[in-house]
Amino acid sequence: MNKDNVFDVAIIGGGPAGTLAAGRAGEFCEKVILLEKNARLGRKLLITGNGRCNLTQAEFNIREMVEKFGENGKFLFSSLSAFGVKETIEFFNNRDCKTKTERGDRVFPESDKAQDVLDVLVKYMAENGVTVSCDSGVIDLEKQDNRITRLITNKGEIIAKNYILCTGGKSFPGTGSAGDGFKWVEKLGHHVTELTPSLTALNIKEDWVKSLQGLSLKNIEISVFQNDEKKENIFGEMLFTHFGISGPIILSISKNVGKLMKKGKVTLSLDLKPALDFTKLDRRLQRDFLKYQNKIYKNSLDELLPQNLIPIIIKLSGIDPDKQVNSITKEERNRLTNLLKSMNMTVISLQGFEHSLITSGGVAIKEIDPKTMRSKLIENLFFAGEIIDVDGPTGGYNLQVCWSTGYVAGENAAKSLIIADYG
Ligand SMILES: Cc1cc2nc3c(=O)[nH]c(=O)nc-3n(C[C@H](O)[C@H](O)[C@H](O)COP(=O)(O)OP(=O)(O)OC[C@H]3O[C@@H](n4cnc5c(N)ncnc54)[C@H](O)[C@@H]3O)c2cc1C
Secondary structure: OOOOHEEEEEEEEOOHHHHHHHHHHHHHOOOEEOOOOOOOOHHHHHHHHHHHOOOOEOOOOOOHHHHHHHHHHHHHHHHHOOOHHHHHHHHOOOOOOOEEEEEEHHEEEEOOHHHHHHHHHHHHHHHHEEEOOOOOOEEEEEEEOEEEEEEEEEOEEEEEEEEOOOOOOOOOHHHHOHHHHHHHHHHOOOOEEOOOOEOOOEOOOOHHHHHHHOEEEEEEEEEEEEEEEEEEEEEEEEEOOEEEEEEOOOOOOOOOOOOOEEEOEEEEEEEEOOOOOOHHHHHHHHHHHHOOOOOOOOOOOOOOOOHHHHHHHHHOOOOOOOHHHHHHHHHHHHHHHHHHHHEEEEEEEEOOHHHHEEEOEEHHHEEEEEEOOEOOOOEEEEEEEHOOOOOOOOHHHHHHHHHHHHHHHHHHOOOOOOOOHHH
């Protein structure tokens, strides 16, 4: 047999999970190969955090961290204990990629360059003798009994003792993560839970929303409603777009909105002044209206609202824009106060996988050993990264999943061979 295509560990997918797993496996095994279908590694990694790469979240308490991932978070407990946030930050800091922590405990490279994060991973693999094969798309994998026997790639076959699947989710498919891995794992007998776009923008029905395209609002609150029942509220920053709304807090609620939409209509209420309750806001308006009593209504809101928003508020309030401020009635003022506290928007749909930061759903966690990332069905298969059914909010959580599960999968895929050799 041609020994050039025979390896101890073969890793499929050169994203953050695959590169870290390959480097770690290389620390224990001589023959490790990483297969990436693109001409370059880490295409998605390079666009994370707008090219700055929010590589983790400075949450050092594992329990708190795990909670952020919802129901499936418990699955991460062991891998975060083995290689958690502290270890991740040390890993990059010790390899010429100093990190800094910004607002919201988001950790970035000091250089603000995702490329520096990728460079560390490439160097880590080189130091540990990993063979990196780009332009190597895996087309299929074959199994016999409960073992994978070989991979079929566009360049020929690859045979390994252990395999790590790190092909990511289905989001931003242009980066290479087109969901290839999901087809294979189902063929191998694994279950893939429902795949939905997550951390994604929302398409909104109301035309006024689209007319605000480009406007970013800070310190606002969004409440999510279904059948007049408030399901969630979130405070922070949002952005108006040509199709609806986006920005940090919108991405964060998108998973929940997606779930609710399966049950019926979802509306959102935007509170432009969450720090002021109705009474306080009304008093503030009274003060402003007294100050500008000789102006007309459309010229009286400059101190209260961003310029682009004023014409929309004027229109939606139903108050004559040319009305003298001192003749605005209490009823009209109340209407304006209510509007500022609650601008209603109807969600049409979520933006699809093309625009979602991550994929919710993946290989069922009950079929993976959380301590080793080994498949419970196929004895020489391991998983790491977004292909697994765990997803977190924005803020560096999702890359931390890649580092933790990649490290554990790489180590165990390699160590189990050493144990087998000496066993
Ligand atoms: C725009 C954007 C910004 C983001 N910003 C952040 C952020 O700042 N912080 C954060 O924590 N998360 C962020 N994320 C999420 C994060 O990028 C992902 O969670 C992460 O990249 C998943 O890593 P992965 O290694 O599991 O998969 P991927 O990064 O998707 O990598 C999978 C790799 O497998 C390769 N592959 C697929 N199929 C095959 C095949 N058949 N043969 C060979 N290779 C194959 C792909 O080409 C790809 O390179 C962002 C996502 C997007 C889209």
